Amino acid sequence: MGVDLAGILQKHPTSFEELRGKRIAIDAFNTLYQFLTIIRQPDGTPLQDSRGRITSHLSGLFYRTCSLLEKGIRPVFVFDGEPSPLKAKTIAERVARKREAEEAMKRAIAEGRTAEAAMLAQRTARLTREMVEESKKLLSLLGVPWVQAPSEGEAQCAAMAAEGIVNAVGSQDYDSILFGAPVLVRNLTVAGKRKVPKRSIYVDVEPEEFTLSENLTHLGITRQKLIWIGLLAGTDFNEGVHGIGAKKGLKLVTEHESFDEITKALGPRAEGFDSKLIEDLFMNPPSVKVSEDDLRFGELRRDGIIELMYEEHDFSKERLESSLAKAFNEPLDSSQASLKKWF
Numbered sequence: 001m002g003v004d005l006a007g008i009l010q011k012h013p014t015s016f017e018e019l020r021g022k023r024i025a026i027d028a029f030n031t032l033y034q035f036l037t038i039i040r041q042p043d044g045t046p047l048q049d050s051r052g053r054i055t056s057h058l059s060g061l062f063y064r065t066c067s068l069l070e071k072g073i074r075p076v077f078v079f080d081g082e083p084s085p086l087k088a089k090t091i092a093e094r095v096a097r098k099r100e101a102e103e104a105m106k107r108a109i110a111e112g113r114t115a116e117a118a119m120l121a122q123r124t125a126r127l128t129r130e131m132v133e134e135s136k137k138l139l140s141l142l143g144v145p146w147v148q149a150p151s152e153g154e155a156q157c158a159a160m161a162a163e164g165i166v167n168a169v170g171s172q173d174y175d176s177i178l179f180g181a182p183v184l185v186r187n188l189t190v191a192g193k194r195k196v197p198k199r200s201i202y203v204d205v206e207p208e209e210f211t212l213s214e215n216l217t218h219l220g221i222t223r224q225k226l227i228w229i230g231l232l233a234g235t236d237f238n239e240g241v242h243g244i245g246a247k248k249g250l251k252l253v254t255e256h257e258s259f260d261e262i263t264k265a266l267g268p269r270a271e272g273f274d275s276k277l278i279e280d281l282f283m284n285p286p287s288v289k290v291s292e293d294d295l296r297f298g299e300l301r302r303d304g305i306i307e308l309m310y311e312e313h314d315f316s317k318e319r320l321e322s323s324l325a326k327a328f329n330e331p332l333d334s335s336q337a338s339l340k341k342w343f
């Protein structure tokens with residue numbers, strides 16, 4: 001889930017029109033998990049093809065990417081590499097929670113509690129290696145660039161944004177802010193009408209923008225102290241301190257000049273994690289150097305998309321072709337086309 005800084009960060013509503021022409025590094029794993037969680041049948045089961053293979057990730061990635069291209073946004077998807085050893089406990093806990101949700105879902109189905117089962121199903125989403133490779137293949141067929149991070153995808157996104165090679169990071173989590181991303185855009189890949197959980201109403205979800213420098217000035221702290229707030233509230237690399245959220249964390253970092261002072265003030269409950277190691281991970285995360293050439297859009301391989309999406313996974317050919325025509329702003333009556341508007 002990442003670190004929760006929502007209670008202290010200032011945000012600004014933005015629009016797709018304002019984002020037009022911008023190159024945005026998108027946290028691929030974060031986005032694919034969203035699709036696997038949200039894109040489901042009424043009974044909670046994910047989309048599947050005729051052979052029972054899950055296709056929610058492909059559906060979300062294809063149609064949302066086409067929508068972004070149609071709006072003039074230049075996405076670059078960044079995939080996670082090997083997770084930090086510091087994340088091992090978090091990963092194990094997530095696996096355990098998924099198993100618990102699966103068992104609870106089975107019981108709900110057996111007892112006829114279909115609505116509850118559908119809700120529980122959303123907690124069971126798993127992103128497999130095969131899904132990741134399919135997603136990379138689909139992006140390559142679309143001609144959309146993607147980057148393989150050595151470790152955390154959001155760290156790689158943040159490094160690219162800090163270097164100015166992309167304009168912003170697109171993610172639902174706030175981790176990229178701690179990793180030093182100058183600008184974070186949330187709701188980029190989930191914007192639109194969304195159903196309120198457990199209620200039969202829908203709300204409009206719009207993109208929102210967070211600027212690191214503005215927030216540091218507003219909060220009166222440094223990025224290092226913002227990381228301390230993350231450590232106190234809890235990150236993917238540590239559990240945090242019981243009873244401390246972002247607001248209490250902000251108060252503590254403004255009252256003390258070192259993290260050691262904070263831990264002494266909090267006593268034994270602030271023990272149990274290596275703050276210096278995690279702070280260094282946020283300040284100096286592993287990343288790869290990416291050039292402009294690496295982020296150039298390639299040619300659309302229309303026949304390859306039809307083969308993967310229609311012939312292999314049973315998507316509607318007509319809907320695929322309609323989305324491609326809108327995304328590329330040209331009639332697709334040949335086997336190849338390119339994102340000419342970016343050149």
